Amino acid sequence: MYVHCGSVQKARKLFDEIPQKSLITWNAMISGYSQHGHGMEVLDLYQDMQTSGTLPDEVTLVGVLSSCANLGAQRIGHDLEKKIDILGYGSNTFLKNALMNMYARCGNLSKATAIFDAMPEKSLISWTAIIGGYGMHGQGKVSVELFDQMIRTGIKPDKAVFVSVLTACSHAGLTEKGLDYFYSMEKKYNLKPSTEHYSCVVDLLGRAGQLSKARDFIESMPMNPDGPVWGALLGACKIHKNVELAKLAFDKVVELEPDNIGYYVLLSNIYSEANDKEGISRIRIMMRERGVRKDPGYSFVERNGKLHLFMAGSKSHPQEKEIYDMLRKLQHLVEPNNDRAISTSTSVHSERLAIAFALLNSTEEKICVIKNLRICADCHVFVKSVSKFFNFEFIIRDATRFHHFKDGSCSCKDFW
Ligand SMILES: [Zn+2]
Numbered sequence: 001m002y003v004h005c006g007s008v009q010k011a012r013k014l015f016d017e018i019p020q021k022s023l024i025t026w027n028a029m030i031s032g033y034s035q036h037g038h039g040m041e042v043l044d045l046y047q048d049m050q051t052s053g054t055l056p057d058e059v060t061l062v063g064v065l066s067s068c069a070n071l072g073a074q075r076i077g078h079d080l081e082k083k084i085d086i087l088g089y090g091s092n093t094f095l096k097n098a099l100m101n102m103y104a105r106c107g108n109l110s111k112a113t114a115i116f117d118a119m120p121e122k123s124l125i126s127w128t129a130i131i132g133g134y135g136m137h138g139q140g141k142v143s144v145e146l147f148d149q150m151i152r153t154g155i156k157p158d159k160a161v162f163v164s165v166l167t168a169c170s171h172a173g174l175t176e177k178g179l180d181y182f183y184s185m186e187k188k189y190n191l192k193p194s195t196e197h198y199s200c201v202v203d204l205l206g207r208a209g210q211l212s213k214a215r216d217f218i219e220s221m222p223m224n225p226d227g228p229v230w231g232a233l234l235g236a237c238k239i240h241k242n243v244e245l246a247k248l249a250f251d252k253v254v255e256l257e258p259d260n261i262g263y264y265v266l267l268s269n270i271y272s273e274a275n276d277k278e279g280i281s282r283i284r285i286m287m288r289e290r291g292v293r294k295d296p297g298y299s300f301v302e303r304n305g306k307l308h309l310f311m312a313g314s315k316s317h318p319q320e321k322e323i324y325d326m327l328r329k330l331q332h333l334v335e336p337n338n339d340r341a342i343s344t345s346t347s348v349h350s351e352r353l354a355i356a357f358a359l360l361n362s363t364e365e366k367i368c369v370i371k372n373l374r375i376c377a378d379c380h381v382f383v384k385s386v387s388k389f390f391n392f393e394f395i396i397r398d399a400t401r402f403h404h405f406k407d408g409s410c411s412c413k414d415f416w
């Protein structure tokens, strides 16, 4: 009851008071944490559960896997995969889907694909997960091929798989293809598009630079556009530097979602690129008046099966001194003529600290960082430059997608 009502702390208090915890007790708490996005607590609790000697079942494992997916904890997820086999759940489709999703969201698309390929029975959920997986990584062409393949095998698509394929098309710039899919929903499959699909199409048109078409499309909607629809237009205005339309989209979106900080930050960035100082200060005042607070940026990176959390500018890590030394070295590599101190706000953004830490402790040639917010333009340039000097693939999953940095360029083609 407490979990369902959103009171995770009260549920935990009760949980702690139960002397003899059954599997059901553990599952209720683990799924509760997992549903409310408390991934770290899920992993801690799962540790406790193992210590207590209670064996997990499918419900436990799905909860823990989805937390690994959110946190980018691939090593822990990989251990779970072994555990699943040992416990005899190896052929459970439910768990296979969860594993696939975990690998895709941790940046390991090849492992996700291997699991998908080996599945004897692929459900609509499996297809949705793999199509979405490729989409997140900017490989929209593969998503489209998979979608068509799914249709050929006779599976009837639902609204969720259309969201995945439309998102994939927009991240890969497949505008025409995406529009075809959108219009086929009703015509071919008798599915009424929801606002989520409309926002995908706005994103699709907007990214392709067809801003006025995107606006007309919003006005032609049969239902009232919601926040994400206008938000997609605002995001497109940022990419294509259209200040006028951005103002309009912003006015609409803050009316619907006045507390969503992301939109204020977007418009403020648009003003800053247009050198509009007045605009920036207007946004600041508006945020102060409405009490909208900026979420602190943080990043996770996993090393040797342990998750390390970095906040922007944080100095609480045991390897703090080495991390900041490394950051200075990287800064010098990237900008040898600039003796800028490592103190300005963007130079200590959480993903940079995570990367410096990972480079210090690396055993593999891949570094995967999970970040809660959208990566900023400064850090994007920084990581691209850093990737020239190392034989590493730097992967950053930000709030919207994956960025794969290698040899000085990014898989998003600077389009995010
Ligand atoms: Zn940044």
Ligand SMILES: [Zn+2]
Binding pocket: 380, 402, 403, 404, 410, 411, 412, 413, 414, 415, 416
């Ligand atoms: Zn990128």
